[in-house]
Amino acid sequence: MGQRDYEIAVFDDVALQSGFTLPRVELAYKTYGELNAARDNVVVYPTWYSGQHPDNEWLIGPGRALDPADRFVIVPNMLGNGLSSSPSNTPEPFNQSRFPLVTVHDQVRLQHRLVTERLGIERVSLVTGWSMAAMQSFEWGAAYPDMVERIAPFCGTAKCWPHNHVFLEAVRAAIHTDAAWDDGWYTTKPHRALRAVGRVYAGWGVSQAFYRSELWRDLGFTSLEDFLVGYWEGFFLERDPNNLLAMAKTWQTGNVAANDRFHGDFEAALGSITARAIVMPGQTDLYFTPEDSEYETSLMPNAEFRPIPSVWGHFAGVGAHSTDTNFIDQALKDLLAR
Amino acid sequence: MGQRDYEIAVFDDVALQSGFTLPRVELAYKTYGELNAARDNVVVYPTWYSGQHPDNEWLIGPGRALDPADRFVIVPNMLGNGLSSSPSNTPEPFNQSRFPLVTVHDQVRLQHRLVTERLGIERVSLVTGWSMAAMQSFEWGAAYPDMVERIAPFCGTAKCWPHNHVFLEAVRAAIHTDAAWDDGWYTTKPHRALRAVGRVYAGWGVSQAFYRSELWRDLGFTSLEDFLVGYWEGFFLERDPNNLLAMAKTWQTGNVAANDRFHGDFEAALGSITARAIVMPGQTDLYFTPEDSEYETSLMPNAEFRPIPSVWGHFAGVGAHSTDTNFIDQALKDLLAR
Helix, strand or coil, X not given: CCCCCCEEEEEEEEECCCCCEEEEEEEEXXXXXXXXXXXXXXXXXXXXXXXXXXXXXXXXXXXXXXXXXXXXXXXXXXXXXXXXXCCCCCCCCCCHHHCCCCCHHHHHHHHHHHHHHHCCCCCECEEEEECHHHHHHHHHHHHCCCCECEEEEECXXXXXXXXXXXXXXXXXXXXXXXXXXXXXXXXXXXXXXXXHHHHHHHHHHCCHHHHHCCHHHHHCCCCHHHHHHHHHHHHHHCCCHHHHHHHHHHHHCCECCCCCCCCCXXXXXXHCCCCEEEEECECCCCCCCHHHHHHHHHCCCCEEECCECCCCHHHHHCCXXXXXXXXXXXXXXXXXXX | CCCCCCEEEEEEEEECCCCCEEEEEEEEEEEECCCCCCCCCEEECCCCCCCCHHHHHHXXXXXXCECCCCXXXXXXXXXXXXXXXXXXXXXXXXXXXXXXXXXXXXXXHHHHHHHHHHCCCXXXXXXXXXXXXXXXXXXXXXXXXXXXXXXXXXXXXXXXXXXXXXXXXXXXXXXXXXXXXXXXXXXXXXXXXXXXXXHHHHHHHCCHHHHXXXXXXXXXXXXXXXXXXXXXXXXXXXXXXXXXXXXXXXXXXXXXXXXXXXXXCXXXXXXXXXXXXXXXXXXXXXXXXXXXXXXXXXXXXXEEECCECCCCHXXXXXXXXXXXXXXHHHHHHHHHCC
């Protein structure tokens, strides 16, 4: 790439829940807008599975809830996503297959250090995000209840429910099956693995109704196979397999209660989230299901359950469908007005 | 195996829709009960994706709708399933990767020849079956409306709907990704491919609610990973990859209208099924969805839509859960009484 459009915060000797200490962690982030005088316009908006900060920008802009004229939006790149410290960019010995598990809890703890130690911020008006970023939003709410005023997780849950775990096992198996993956020590891209991940993901990312109605046409594809190759294989061919595996582990182990404070008591962790919240699952999401979301929301004292009425499945929250985008944006406006 | 417990009907020079002519086709089948004097107690009950006739026997027995004391039940093994002609047992040159596509239409045409030419039967009181056998049941109804009195497809549709096709692409990709598959010319079992198929299938075969409630405990497994290895990997390790690919193609191309009679007119084909029918999708089936089933049933003149109220997903019809089994059995009794 040319001129870098983001900042990097460096943290030394970062101890992780997994028992490893990374000597040097780079947390890549980008900010949009300015911190106001009252220092009360901060939005934290993390990234999703393999997404990077530019992939979040569809929800930021003039007239949006996240209008840089009013808000100071911080997008921290999740570790493992290829910009922040990841298997693909970490020096030996923690490179490639030896990159340690970084939990959602670890991710948010680092983001908290960025926001407080480096940016000097004491209050966050909103944490929001899609998919794994929704998981991080719940974590922010549970870990820093006195700091976080609102959360708006969309298409994501507070832990990785078992069926979601099983879906990710298929993603992992697709990579593991390619001999070119070589236990993670490949020197050239194991493209078969990545194409297979694309085909595995294709069935999960959107809904049955999406395919029934051939909504891939709305994305500019001209046949189902065109969509499978042009979108799904293409999407994952740009990714690094070890990064995908690392983030999958972050996802699978994600649990708002998996830490020293809650000791696995999921109900207690959700009950501790006092932030005002609107929880928005996709109505047809096949892995972060609305049923799991509804249960979780029922345990949160100040939360509204507002499913996205969409046939785009998990992709209701990817920014590809304007009706869903406007629905999410309106919810953020409603929440920020509370 | 020891003593063979089934019969084989041999057909020479079988012309297929795919343009190939198989010199010799073996159709393995087993019958249960006796043809009665009136010759009006015949049930055809085909097999499913990789299933063989013993896998159908849970629905046959004393007190069941398919009681051999009353019914003459014929279970034809689908070509590709390893007992009937398949990639794994066909001689050169049509062995392994060169086994031609055998469509659902081809399958049922052969079964019809078995029933009429070899067994001398003119009327079929019921065609029923699970999953791909449901597809075959619709085909029987559309292809032989004057012969078939009733059909009871469960957890299956009259064509492979697009989302279902995409799910199967993941199954195929899992096999294709293993270098040991060797374009189908393997001489030792590509076990990584089969294990990956197991992990892909695990997310689709049962529902989100099944995993949420840990219903694998009802099947005797003691952890989620125990279920993934012990059931799913184990199940597919017993299969032949080329057979799985051949049957996947049969499934993906399955369409009750894909023949010279209906020329792709799906609505016309379903409208032509005059048999009395009860169509039973699993309420939580993720690939043969109840929505697709309901639409299809609405096009059939004498059909009742009766979804199986189960959280076992597609596995509502595998015979593993007695509540679902009894539901299906009762529907067959109701239908046979009409």
